[in-house]
Amino acid sequence: MPSVSSIAAQSLQRRITSGELPLGSALPSQRELADSLGISRASLREAISTLEALGLVRSQAGKGVYVTWGGKADPDHLPLGPSAMPPEALFEFRYALEPAWTSLTARRIAPEQYRVLENCQLAMENALHAGDLVSASELDLQFHLSLASLSGNPALAAVARQFTGQIAHSLRLPFANASNIWAPADEHRAILGEIAAGNSSAASQAMRAHLTAAAARVGIDFCKPA
Numbered sequence: 001m002p003s004v005s006s007i008a009a010q011s012l013q014r015r016i017t018s019g020e021l022p023l024g025s026a027l028p029s030q031r032e033l034a035d036s037l038g039i040s041r042a043s044l045r046e047a048i049s050t051l052e053a054l055g056l057v058r059s060q061a062g063k064g065v066y067v068t069w070g071g072k073a074d075p076d077h078l079p080l081g082p083s084a085m086p087p088e089a090l091f092e093f094r095y096a097l098e099p100a101w102t103s104l105t106a107r108r109i110a111p112e113q114y115r116v117l118e119n120c121q122l123a124m125e126n127a128l129h130a131g132d133l134v135s136a137s138e139l140d141l142q143f144h145l146s147l148a149s150l151s152g153n154p155a156l157a158a159v160a161r162q163f164t165g166q167i168a169h170s171l172r173l174p175f176a177n178a179s180n181i182w183a184p185a186d187e188h189r190a191i192l193g194e195i196a197a198g199n200s201s202a203a204s205q206a207m208r209a210h211l212t213a214a215a216a217r218v219g220i221d222f223c224k225p226a
Helices: 005-015 030-036 040-055 087-110 109-130 134-150 155-162 163-178 183-198 202-217
Strands: 057-060 064-067
Touching: 005 030, 005 134, 005 183, 030 040, 030 064, 040 163, 040 202, 057 087, 064 109, 087 134, 087 155, 087 163, 087 202, 109 134, 109 183, 134 163, 134 183, 155 163, 163 183, 163 202, 183 202
Parallel strands: none
Antiparallel strands: 057 064
C-alpha cells in the first residue's frame, strides 16, 4: 500500500503535469497544502522532498517551493539525500555494493523469483508510459531492493533495508533528466537479461554500467581518475 507521502506526491504530480501548477509557479503554503490534502506537515515535507528529487519542484529557502517540471535540470543544485548525504557519496556507496548482490542473485535466483523482478520491471514501464514518475521511482527502488533480497546474503539484504531512504533518493535524481526517463528501465532490461542467463559476472558489470550511467545523467562522474 502506498504511503501517505507517496499518495500526496502523486496528487501534486498530477497538478503539476496537468498544468494546474505551471512551470515557475509557487506551490501554496505548507499549511494550505497539508490542509487540502488532509495530511500532516511532516508527510507533506516528505512528499515535496520526493518531487524535488524527481525534478518537479525546487525549494528556495525563505521563498517557498516552485515548479521546475518542464524546465532544464540543474546538476549544480541537486538536493541532498537523507542525513544530508551528497548525491555523489550515495552513488559511490551503491557502486560498492549493488554489483555484488546482483552477481549473487544471478547465481542463485529461481525461476519464480525471476518473475518477481520481471513483474516489477513491467510495472515500472507502465508507470513511465503513464508519465507517473513518483510510481516509476518507487518501482525502481523495489527492483533494486529485490535484487539485494534475492542475493541470498542476509548481510547485504540488511544493508539495503537500512539505507532504503538513501537509495530511494539517489534513484529519483536521474528522472529529473526529462530526455532520458526511460534509460533506467532500459538498463534494468540489460541486467535482467544477464540474470536470466545465469551470468553472474556480466550481471555485475551491467549493474556497474547502470549506476555509472545514472550518475552521469545527473552530472556526476565518480569513476573519473583522481
